[in-house]
Amino acid sequence: MADFEEKRMAGDYEIFQAISIGTKEIVMGESPEASVDERYMCACCTMNEIFAQYSGVMVSGDYTEMLELFQERVREETEKLREELAQPEREGIDDRPVTNEGFVPVSYDDELKGKVIVIRPDVLKREYQRATRQYQLCTGGFGASPNSRGSACFCTNIYNGQESRFERRDVLGIVPEDQMPDWVKENLNRLEKQRKRDRDAR
Numbered sequence: 001m002a003d004f005e006e007k008r009m010a011g012d013y014e015i016f017q018a019i020s021i022g023t024k025e026i027v028m029g030e031s032p033e034a035s036v037d038e039r040y041m042c043a044c045c046t047m048n049e050i051f052a053q054y055s056g057v058m059v060s061g062d063y064t065e066m067l068e069l070f071q072e073r074v075r076e077e078t079e080k081l082r083e084e085l086a087q088p089e090r091e092g093i094d095d096r097p098v099t100n101e102g103f104v105p106v107s108y109d110d111e112l113k114g115k116v117i118v119i120r121p122d123v124l125k126r127e128y129q130r131a132t133r134q135y136q137l138c139t140g141g142f143g144a145s146p147n148s149r150g151s152a153c154f155c156t157n158i159y160n161g162q163e164s165r166f167e168r169r170d171v172l173g174i175v176p177e178d179q180m181p182d183w184v185k186e187n188l189n190r191l192e193k194q195r196k197r198d199r200d201a202r
Contacts, residue, residue: 010054013041021077022127028070037061042069081127088132093183095130097121103173112144112153116175116188123170132159135184137191143168158187
């Protein structure tokens with residue numbers, strides 16, 4: 001029996017073109033059942049673990065018009081990504097990927113909650129395989145506990161404060177304080193102060 005790839009849909013539109021850039025995806029779709037002047041669609045998509053959210057949705061019966069909009073949005077997101085990735089260098093941060101030093105490998109007996117960890121670069125999107133995305137503060141999850149059957153580790157990015165979920169197997173190791181880059185120590189201190197303020201405000 002032949003395997004059929006499940007169609008990706010956004011409402012009544014089948015997505016036939018998509019490019020992921022940074023935290024967004026630019027998509028084009030087609031709905032043959034739509035009215036003649038709404039057959040093609042272009043939108044921006046952001047995804048989490050549960051659902052995809054589409055914004056900036058534009059429709060047209062003119063394929064080339066939607067293709068031009070698609071290209072324009074790709075250029076815009078590419079420029080935003082270029083600026084985002086250049087920021088650490090402007091701040092004097094060595095943003096090269098962390099691969100095999102500066103951390104202690106994780107064992108089954110290690111508690112990860114409250115520890116600074118390094119995420120394997122290959123589990124990150126290609127553009128984010130860099131130190132500012134790898135250094136994370138593990139804040140909990142079943143996978144953070146030693147010898148746990150669970151695998152989820154909830155983390156806060158030490159560079160930008162964004163929260164993410166990783167699997168325990170995604171963790172390269174634990175970073176001892178004396179191995180932390182200066183920017184990690186400084187940002188970690190700010191994060192801890194902010195967390196304390198949030199707790200006190202409750």
